[in-house]
Amino acid sequence: MQLYNTLSAKERATLIEEAGLERLTISFYKYAHIDNTSLFRNHLFIQWNELDVLGRIYVANEGINAQLSVPAVKFEAFKKHLDSISFLENVRLNIAIEQDNKSFLKLKVKVRNKIVADGLNDDTFDVTNKGIHVGAEQFNELIEDPDAILVDMRNHYESEIGHFKNAITPDVDTFRDSLDEIENDLAEHKEDKKLVMYCTGGIRCEKASAYYKHKGFKQVYQLEGGIIDYARQVNDKGLENKFLGKNFVFDHRRGERISNDVISKCHQCGAPCDTHVNCANEACHLLFIQCEECTRRMNECCSDDCKEVHALPFEEQKKLRKGKGASNKIFKKGRSEVLKFKK
Ligand SMILES: [Zn+2]
Ligand SMILES: [Zn+2]
Numbered sequence: 001m002q003l004y005n006t007l008s009a010k011e012r013a014t015l016i017e018e019a020g021l022e023r024l025t026i027s028f029y030k031y032a033h034i035d036n037t038s039l040f041r042n043h044l045f046i047q048w049n050e051l052d053v054l055g056r057i058y059v060a061n062e063g064i065n066a067q068l069s070v071p072a073v074k075f076e077a078f079k080k081h082l083d084s085i086s087f088l089e090n091v092r093l094n095i096a097i098e099q100d101n102k103s104f105l106k107l108k109v110k111v112r113n114k115i116v117a118d119g120l121n122d123d124t125f126d127v128t129n130k131g132i133h134v135g136a137e138q139f140n141e142l143i144e145d146p147d148a149i150l151v152d153m154r155n156h157y158e159s160e161i162g163h164f165k166n167a168i169t170p171d172v173d174t175f176r177d178s179l180d181e182i183e184n185d186l187a188e189h190k191e192d193k194k195l196v197m198y199c200t201g202g203i204r205c206e207k208a209s210a211y212y213k214h215k216g217f218k219q220v221y222q223l224e225g226g227i228i229d230y231a232r233q234v235n236d237k238g239l240e241n242k243f244l245g246k247n248f249v250f251d252h253r254r255g256e257r258i259s260n261d262v263i264s265k266c267h268q269c270g271a272p273c274d275t276h277v278n279c280a281n282e283a284c285h286l287l288f289i290q291c292e293e294c295t296r297r298m299n300e301c302c303s304d305d306c307k308e309v310h311a312l313p314f315e316e317q318k319k320l321r322k323g324k325g326a327s328n329k330i331f332k333k334g335r336s337e338v339l340k341f342k343k
Pocket of ligand 1: 292
C-alpha cells in the first residue's frame with residue numbers, strides 16, 4: 001500500500017492548476033492520548049490521501065496538530081472522517097480567511113514526540129488545568145480591562161508583522177524562551193493581574209496557560225482558536241478588529257492579512273513592508289522581510305554574499321556547499337548581522 005507521496009511539489013502544483021477546483025486551508029489540533037501513533041498515522045494517510053488532502057500533520061502520544069489543504073468538494077467527506085474518530089468528533093476547525101489553492105503541495109503525516117516543540121517537561125504540571133477560553137467578543141472586552149496584561153505567545157518573526165494592540169511581544173526565538181521571559185517579567189503580578197494570552201491557532205496557549213497556572217498565576221485567559229478564529233469571528237459578527245497587520249502562518253502564504261496596517265519594515269532598506277521571504281541562496285534560506293524593490297535589487301537574496309553565490313551555476317553552488325552542512329540558516333528566522341533594519 002502506498003503510504004507516502006509519489007508526486008513532487010511541482011507535479012502537484014500542475015495537477016491543482018489543471019483541476020481548477022477550490023481548496024480550503026484548514027488547521028486543527030487536539031490534545032488526546034494516542035497509543036499507537038504509527039498505526040494512527042498510517043490510517044490518516046490512507047484516508048486523507050484518498051480525499052486528495054494535502055498538508056503537514058504531526059501525530060504524537062499527546063495528540064494531533066494538523067495544517068491542511070482540502071478540496072472544497074471533499075470537505076463534507078473529510079469532516080465525516082474526522083467525526084468517525086472519537087476524540088476528533090466536532091473538533092474545532094480553523095479555516096483560513098485568505099484561501100490559496102497551493103498552501104500545501106504534499107501530504108506529510110509525521111510521528112513526533114510532541115505536537116508542538118515546547119521544550120517542557122510535562123510530568124511537572126497538569127496540562128489539562130488550562131486557562132479560561134474566550135471568544136473574540138469577550139477577548140475584545142478583556143484586553144481593555146486595566147487589570148489585564150496581554151501577551152503574545154509567538155516568536156519574534158511572527159509578532160513583528162502583526163499583533164494585538166498593546167500586547168507584550170517577547171523578542172524570542174522559541175516558545176520555551178517566551179514562557180520564561182513572560183514569567184520573569186510578570187512575576188509580581190501573579191495574583192493581582194489577569195494574564196490574557198493568544199497565539200496563531202490556540203495550540204500554544206493550551207500548554208502555556210496550564211504552565212502559568214502551575215507557576216502560580218491566578219487568573220489566566222486564552223483566546224480560543226487563536227488569531228485565525230478571532231479574524232473569522234470579527235468578520236462574521238462585525239466586531240471591532242483589534243489586531244494590527246498580518247497573522248504569520250506556517251504554509252507558503254507566510255502571512256494572512258488581518259488589518260491594512262503595515263507595522264514592520266523591510267529588513268534591508270527600512271521601508272514599510274510585511275512580506276516574509278526566504279533568501280534565494282539554497283545554502284542560506286534565511287527567513288526575513290524584504291520589499292519588492294530590494295527583492296529586485298538583491299535578486300531575492302539576504303546579502304551580497306548570497307547574491308553572488310545565487311548567481312553561480314547550480315553545480316558550482318553545490319561544490320561550495322560541500323562540507324558546510326551547518327551553513328543553512330533556515331532556522332535562524334530573521335536574525336542575521338547583514339540585515340540592517342532587523343530590530
Ligand atoms: Zn527594501
Ligand atoms: Zn542569504
